[in-house]
Amino acid sequence: MLYILTSSVLSAQKSATSGVAAFKQASDALTQYFDPLVTLIYVVGAVVGLIGAIKVYQKFSQGDPDTGKTAASWFGACIFLVISATVLRAFFL
Template sequence: MIGYLYWEQGIKLMYAISAVLAFIGTVNVYVDFSIDSNETGKNALKWYGVSFLLFIVAFCLSVIYNTFLK
């Protein structure tokens, strides 16, 4: 069971990376919005999409870990 300890740490790390990406994306979207760029929507979709995808992957891995490996 000690080998599965890395699953919990990895999942928490993925949640943290997702939050950091969302924060960086928020700053980038705000900068684009404040300079009235035409690329604001694409930039927001790109940053928040990556953050959301990473969050969903971490959530699915946590469900798999809690259901089958614990």
């Protein structure tokens, strides 16, 4: 009976330390992939900015009176992507 109780306590301590090691490993993996993810967000922001510039130019060329609203929405989305990536990097790293 004492052997079973002792082995279960030791087993619980071993699994607790392996759980801490698993969390540390997951944290390291997340940190490793964070910089490429932020770079990807910057690239998506650049693509959104280019597409937005083309859309705004098309509306401007056609004489659409709604050009200002379109420009604000496209470039606002681009600025949001860049700022959110910068804030995420500052917050998590």
